[in-house]
Amino acid sequence: MENKTLKNLMEAFAGESQANRKYLAYSKKAEAEGNTNAAKLFKAAADAETIHALKHFEVAGQIGSTADNLKDGIEGETYEFEEMYPGFLETAEAEGNKAAVRTFTYAMEAEKVHAKLYKEALENIDQKEEVFYYLCPICGNIEKAMPEKCNICGVDGSKFIKY
Structure with missing residues (x-):
C-alpha cells in the first residue's frame, strides 16, 4: 500500500524548496528596484519556506x-x-x-x-582538519582555494564567497 503521507511530505518539501528560491529571486529584484520593504518581506518568506521544507524532509525520514x-x-x-x-x-x-x-x-x-x-x-x-570552500556567485562552482578567476564562468576570484 502506498504511503500517501510520505508522498505528501516529499511533495511539500519540493514545493517549499521551490518557493524559497522563487522568493529569493523576487527579493533580489525588489532590492535592485529600491523596494527595500518588499525585498525584506520576500527574504523573510524565503527563510520561512526553508524552515517548512527542512521539517518536511526530516519528518519524511530523508536525512x-x-x-x-x-x-x-x-x-x-x-x-x-x-x-x-x-x-x-x-x-x-x-x-x-x-x-x-x-x-x-x-x-x-x-x-x-x-x-x-x-x-x-x-x-x-x-x-578533522578544517577545510574551506569558495563559491562562485555566478555559476555555482565551488573551489577549495580562492582562484584568480572561476574556471567555469571566468568571474574574478575576489567575488567568491568563503565557507
Whole structure:
C-alpha cells in the first residue's frame, strides 16, 4: 500500500524548496528596484519556506548519516551532469536559447565539481582538519582555494564567497 503521507511530505518539501528560491529571486529584484520593504518581506518568506521544507524532509525520514548523505549528493550531482543537463542543453541549443545554454552549461560543469568534492569528503570523512570552500556567485562552482578567476564562468576570484 502506498504511503500517501510520505508522498505528501516529499511533495511539500519540493514545493517549499521551490518557493524559497522563487522568493529569493523576487527579493533580489525588489532590492535592485529600491523596494527595500518588499525585498525584506520576500527574504523573510524565503527563510520561512526553508524552515517548512527542512521539517518536511526530516519528518519524511530523508536525512541519513553524513556518509549516506554524501553518497546521495554524489548520486544526485552525477545524475544532473550526466543525464539531466545534457538533454536540457541539447534542447536549448536546438531552440537557439543562448541564455539557457549558458545557465545549463554553468550548472552542468559546476555539478561535476560538486560530485568530485562530495566524493573527496566521503573518502576523508574522518578528517578533522578544517577545510574551506569558495563559491562562485555566478555559476555555482565551488573551489577549495580562492582562484584568480572561476574556471567555469571566468568571474574574478575576489567575488567568491568563503565557507
